[in-house]
Amino acid sequence: MRATTCGGDRPISSSCSLRGCNTGLSPIIASAASPPSASSSPGHLRKPTVNRLLPSLATLAAAALLLTGCAAGTPDSSSANPVRGGTLVYASGDAEPTCLDPHVGGNYPQALVASQYLESLVSKDKAGKIIPWLATKWTESADGLSWDFTLKKGVKFTDGTPLTSEAVVANVAHLQDPKTASSTGYLALQKVTKVTAVDNLTARIDLSAPDSALLDSLSQTWLAIESPTALKRTQAVNCESPVGTGPFVVTKWNHQQSIELTRNDSYNSPPADAAHSGPAYLKAIEWRFLPDSASRYAAVQSGTVDVIDNVQPDTIIAAEKQKNLVVVDAPRPGASNRIELNSSITPFDDEKVREAFIRSADVSGAITSLFFDTTKRSYSPLSSVEKDGYSEPKLFDYDQKAAAKLLDEAGWTQKNADGYRVKDGKVLELDFPVSTNQSIPAEQSLFEQLQATTKQAGFKVDLHPLDLSSWYGALGENHYNLVSAPYTKVGPDVLRILFDSAGTKPAPSGYFANHAQINDPALDTLLENAAESSDAAKRSADYKKAQQIVLEGYYILPLYDQQNHYLLSTKLTGFRAMPTVSTPTLYDAWLSR
Template sequence: MHRRRVIAMPKLSSHLKILATAVLGGLALAGCGNSDSADGETTGEPQSGGTLTYASGDAEPDCLDPHYGGNYPQGLIATQYLETLFTKDEDGQTIPWLAETSEVSDDGLTHTISVTDGITFHDDTPLTSEAIKANIEHLQDPETASSTGFLAVEKVEEVEIVDELTADLHLSAPDNALEESLSMHWTAIQSPEALARDVQENCADPVGTGPFMFDSWEREQQVNLVRNDDYVLPVESDRETDQAYLDGITWRMIPEAATRYAALQSGEVDVIDNAQPDTIQSAEDANIGHLDSPRPGAANRLELNSSQAPFDDVLVREAFMRSVDVDGGIEALYFDTAPRSHSLLSSVEPLGYSDESLFTQDVEQANELLDDAGWTERDDDDVRMKDGERLEIVMPVSTNQSVPAEQSLFEQFQSQSAEVGFDMQINLLDLSSWYAALGEHNYDLVSAPYTKVGPSVLRILYHSDSIEPAPSGYFANNAQVNIPELDETLVQAEETTDDDERAELYEQAQRTVLEDHYVLPLYDQQNHFLYSADVQNMGDTSAIAAPEYYNVWLDQ
């Protein structure tokens, strides 16, 4: 379950799950309602009606079908109209959602999944086993250009229809992460009839089973969702009806952080994302709620490109990490909103390994490491030299993905690493140019968020296979780690059926990556949402830590 904090406003403690949903629905009807943000008291009953306005600071997705591409903004909005076969409970365990049952063969090569009867898509197509087959084939189709979704189902060789509700997924190799992967909205289940359309048509009008459904898209302005009046909750509930309380959701694009927060303060919008650290701190005293929901999968980190000089030398990689003060930068810039991480994995993942001693700042040691690596000369700018080459490192930064505090942190690293002789160049790029720079390997270090449920994200990020791009053209091994022994460990970790062995193998893999200084962990991938006092029951999140609005209502 995603660890999260809600400040100043009431929340329910868990996200919708099989048993938790029944409890949550009962509580909502019993009187969790209006909020007095001063003391957290709640009164009244849920009200139906009203449209919630959500303002996002992320770049507008090119496609509303999260199968296509697979970035986080797609997952945020798709959570409202698409549902997944599985989800996560409050203990972080994978449990069925649209799926009713799931069994795995003794050899791990066949996953038998039965879907819940009586569910229909927004186009009135019934949910059957054919939907499982159609969606996996859609994810694997090169024309879909999937990244996260493609990698999630890469081992599925064939989907065999057993009966109307049941399908056998035949795998090329065991995959103990498959159901975790099928809990993500990049693998959400869409109408087979809709998927039969061409890619662009499905991008503009995805069809799911969720409590809200797509209505219209005003490009570069907003996406309009409306309540699905025929929604059937796929689990038991004490709610009188299965339908959402809200009439709809208006999903606006407001890139500038100050403008977004001003819109929240004025009542123009109800919820904002990408809240800045100083804004979060001030919001606590302004009757504004705060949902802290860090993403699963990988921690936010700097990855050093080990395929080319100068970071092909482990001494230089460690020297850079010893030259910067990560703790001091986070403390100064993030106002206690981003606890420091020393792990490759998010804090919401139970199998993370960390070793703080690998990343403590030590300028004297950094200088000694660079001397030992042969960077002993200096030019007129005090930049270290070796064989006539300057110790220059290039870092592309996406202005669409990076918040101002993060850019300031990187600028601190730039200044601090210069003290030991690095010339760190920060290139601010729009999202498409940033992706192009990564695709051309035109970087020495990069911060590239990657969200996936479960520790199997480590195979995507650090197995040598991931040096090659997925069908979308996106590749995930930005550190360019290429260690055969590590590859073997990651494969074994994904294939074992023994939980203890899985944990041990993932620890071994993390130790290899961290101890060889391929990656500098920073903090969890940040998900901070601020919301007005009129927004009630905010707090439920999907497996990918996206807010769900099924139980949210407006105090009108």
């Protein structure tokens, strides 16, 4: 749930443009509510905003920061002598994972922490180019049906197992095994038919059809490479302490409290864009779970913790005037944050009703009132970081008269005493399960505002706040008309995951991704052609046409980019968000306290 300024693929730097010094002052919302993680770079300092409520104070604060020369920045790790040792405290507001192995299920909270101890075959740089990581090179066959990956020499997992091609074989098998109950990794590898160890350091991946998204998929944490020895353990054991090649090791998981990570002193496999080589600077990381936004902010203000995530809009504005704090925006790739309309059941099996709902939802007004310019309205199925994103803003004009006309045409002509539309004795009622783990309070407040504006047209929207497990259950049982389901995947191939008719069938985990339940053969063909094409221009054209079908069919209501905001102490240097899925990496990080 984000334009290039300072940061991106390098650590935050005090030499960044002054655009990274924001001085907005904070109007606090008592009932604040907002969603989880737009821009063209995976990590950047916030641009200046002016608080319209307090213009004179905001101006003075801005002037003060200009005089201090961007004091809110933190030093680039290349411009100072790193301090070795120390324990960094990270406080997450996202849901605590039920399993620390991101192969199992595959959600964002897993990727946040797993980025510290697991590594992928490839990564991306800030320009979006695929770069080496555990694989040093790769070649695609002329027919696009096989890829050979050459692995780094001398790399070992933290249990002592050497990294070989057999590890790649074991990991793909683990992801594809229904018993693993994978969703994200499983869906990304649907075209993989076989993996072969050609020699000790060469793995060959065979495909059922060319896959233009394969490298993007392999760059993600949910497909990271784990020790084949550790994978032979029971799932329960592996969930407690996955074993990777990363710079840190899981030493203890204190459920409902924290995860303890310690430095891997033998580490020798950083990605090609890392700022240094050898072991991490930090000795340890304490990864805490702190769901209350106010408590997280108080903790980073006081210095009790060094980094927090899931920062709320009002907190961002408040933090930007603090000289000891830095706000980092890290927009997620893949899909925009959006509301999906379940077209498989009444009333959204009628396109006119879908359009009426969208026309009666004042998204822009809600974003303006709740997000204080910390995000921009989206009109696309794709995140703004995706160059193939396509928008049609005119489809989403707020127009109550048009909504009323559409509902009349659809036969919802009567209203009951409460103002809700009625047809054949049935109220125009919509079930909207909301994941309280994935939608931050500001987003939940936005849903409440949409509930109010769509009521004017006669829709009765029932918001059901649910924990993550219950939310997944509601989707699996098709007990929803509306849903906001974040989905992060590198590249535009996320469109295939979300909107191909095959996406209505659940993965082994029970999760399915096509929540709008679109079943359109023309759309399927476009997405298949894009996935198989080696012609970038043709792929882009097909993706544009596919997005047009989704938007013009009123299957989704785009909101904004998936928001990843981190708040750091200025005593922390070298923090960055990965250019892949915008998770934090603490390998280059060090503390000056």
